[in-house]
Amino acid sequence: MKKFFIYLGLIFGASVSIYSQKNYDDYFTENSLRIDIYHCGNNNTEAVFFKEFLKEKIWAGTKKNLINSFDLGTYQVRVYDKNSGILIFNYGYCSLFGEYIHTEEAQNISKCFPESIIIPFPKDRVLIELHSRKIDDNKFYKIWEIEFDPKKDLVKEEIVFNYKTFNIDIKSNISEALDIVFIGDGYTFEDEESFLTDVDATAKYLMDNEPFKNFTQQINIRAVLPNSAESGTDLPQLNEYKNTALGTSFNTFGSKRYLTLYDYHILRNFCSTVPCDHVCVLVNTDIYGGGGIYNFWNVTAAKNQYRNEIFMHELGHSLAGLGDEYYDSEVSTEGMYNLNTEPWEANITTLVNFDSKWKNMIKKDIPIPTPVENKYSFEVGVYEGAAYKSKGLYRPFINCKMKSLGVAFCPVCQKTLSDIIKYYCE
Ligand SMILES: [Zn+2]
Numbered sequence: 105m106k107k108f109f110i111y112l113g114l115i116f117g118a119s120v121s122i123y124s125q126k127n128y129d130d131y132f133t134e135n136s137l138r139i140d141i142y143h144c145g146n147n148n149t150e151a152v153f154f155k156e157f158l159k160e161k162i163w164a165g166t167k168k169n170l171i172n173s174f175d176l177g178t179y180q181v182r183v184y185d186k187n188s189g190i191l192i193f194n195y196g197y198c199s200l201f202g203e204y205i206h207t208e209e210a211q212n213i214s215k216c217f218p219e220s221i222i223i224p225f226p227k228d229r230v231l232i233e234l235h236s237r238k239i240d241d242n243k244f245y246k247i248w249e250i251e252f253d254p255k256k257d258l259v260k261e262e263i264v265f266n267y268k269t270f271n272i273d274i275k276s277n278i279s280e281a282l283d284i285v286f287i288g289d290g291y292t293f294e295d296e297e298s299f300l301t302d303v304d305a306t307a308k309y310l311m312d313n314e315p316f317k318n319f320t321q322q323i324n325i326r327a328v329l330p331n332s333a334e335s336g337t338d339l340p341q342l343n344e345y346k347n348t349a350l351g352t353s354f355n356t357f358g359s360k361r362y363l364t365l366y367d368y369h370i371l372r373n374f375c376s377t378v379p380c381d382h383v384c385v386l387v388n389t390d391i392y393g394g395g396g397i398y399n400f401w402n403v404t405a406a407k408n409q410y411r412n413e414i415f416m417h418e419l420g421h422s423l424a425g426l427g428d429e430y431y432d433s434e435v436s437t438e439g440m441y442n443l444n445t446e447p448w449e450a451n452i453t454t455l456v457n458f459d460s461k462w463k464n465m466i467k468k469d470i471p472i473p474t475p476v477e478n479k480y481s482f483e484v485g486v487y488e489g490a491a492y493k494s495k496g497l498y499r500p501f502i503n504c505k506m507k508s509l510g511v512a513f514c515p516v517c518q519k520t521l522s523d524i525i526k527y528y529c530e
Contacts, residue, residue, distance in 0.1 A: 396421030
């Protein structure tokens, strides 16, 4: 999960699965199955409601790592072959609903949020389960399941055509690459040149920086431009609203700079014909803001002077589920972290089960916890203060892109990002 932009003031100043991998072609076709759902509830209860099955043209994900070895995300999708009962595919993700439940509003109002479960298209009957992680013990509990039979169930194949697609930088076969798709919001078709300039600059910055620099031959970049009726985005705090293709908006959950989009189904419509492992939305605005949610979306203010830095920080959230390493902000964190359990984010620890984190990356003579002193400036350690709390939560490095813009990802964040990129590329 998460999250929020970094405040401007900060700018410069896995458990391994016991299951064995399955042979892709035994169970899946070349398409994707998208299961559109509504994730509903409040701070106390959650429920999932089914909308429809959709068939998408391409499965862009890995065909080798069908059983995900990461233990990331608030939610986990598990797909079982109905005949044998064996697990054939899984993945984790977070969502906007998962953040909503921690807001004050969620104490009084139940809301529904569109989400999609996306899996390779099954050849035979499957059981699809959705599990939700409980904050009390950090374990997954099944909250919903549905059966799918490709021979019987109704599957929609409608495609939205009112958009343009562009191959920006294609290096590898889709099943052996991290396929990133940039989608523009608040750009009209007349803004095409402006959009492509933003895509090129953001993609170049990505490829020039670690750890992505090590994988330039395995990262494909494509772009999709839906035709927004108006340029810009919603600024509810100023009572300014724009009619845009994806409906992006600032002021999410009352946080002025939290730029997000509500309707995941609409977003997904615009990448249903493009190989897509990861969606990054560029918003045509110069106002500072962004957001990133693990395996969900990355949203960045494309015309802001800190665009590249915002994008990379949010990519830490959206691609690898990294937690924020800052702690001196006004972000409301009520109930987000339980200090009695180990959080699932790879770069945050409560020291409850530190063996499962970056302990093996710390040199023998470094004290745990590690004091913030000059001599440790470039040492992996355990520094108190992370994830919006100055006490009880720890980060791996004194400074990191998940803490401040303008600095590199720390070694722990780089390793996590590299592991995720490799997962897509094998
Ligand atoms: Zn870090």
